[in-house]
Amino acid sequence: MQAEDDLTFRDTTGSDRAKDPPLFAALIDQPQDWALFLDIDGTLLELAETPEAIVVPPDLPDLLARISLRLGGALALVTGRSLDFASQLFPGLSLPIAGLHGAELRLADGSLQRAEATPALDALKADLQARSAGWEGVLIEDKGAAVAAHYRQAPQHQQDVEAMMEAAATQIGAKWTLQRGKMVVELRPASASKGHAVSTFLKHPPFAGRKPLAIGDDITDEAMFRVSRSLGGRAIRVGQPVTETTAEGTIASVPLLRDALRTLAEA
């Protein structure tokens, strides 16, 4: 089990709780009362230079499987990745997943809600590729019903990318909305959010009747933090928040979160 001293938990309300996060203690003591919603990039997985370069530690799928079992199946991944991509990251696991920031859903019973690209969006993706072709290091990620423009490897092009995506949002219309993230600007379906995803999961078994704990690291996760807290649950942001957060606690890093999850799995 992880030594308590290695766990750092900072309460954003300012109190000095440095060890043994009470949120995890609650999950350990009453697993039947809680539902866990986990973001992927920057939360379960360390950020990488490109979307494809992420590394899933060999023990992570088994860790998630054990936590899911402990919570009676009430563990869902809530991610900006597509549902298919997130599912393939953890082969052999069939966890409930919300993909594309909540626009795609796979519930615990396997039922699916999909989001589809339109010809106009596909044409726009090609246009974004063409417009950014001269900006070395800028990546356009095709996610089906969403598209992301990454500038992690080309921070000098941040303003170009912002302007290009703002123009693209105007062009594609109100069914898609801009979503900013860590060195990325995306167009995602406007009809859903990670907050919607959490409230939808909580209407269905095995999540129904439980208190949500949402854990994420980025602006998109704030929607699930707000919903989680408004429904009597809790929220934790991973890393030092660079934007304002509604999470009441932070965990300093991805490895420390994984340590806390390991403690939960082994309790």
Ligand SMILES: O=P(O)(O)OC[C@H]1O[C@H](O[C@H]2O[C@H](CO)[C@@H](O)[C@H](O)[C@H]2O)[C@H](O)[C@@H](O)[C@@H]1O
């Ligand atoms: O909601 P998440 O699971 O956190 O997904 C958010 C976005 O994550 C990915 O981009 C981020 O991670 C990349 C890999 O570490 C990194 O290169 C990039 O700079 C980050 O923004 C993913 O590529 C996006 O599609 C997700 O929306």
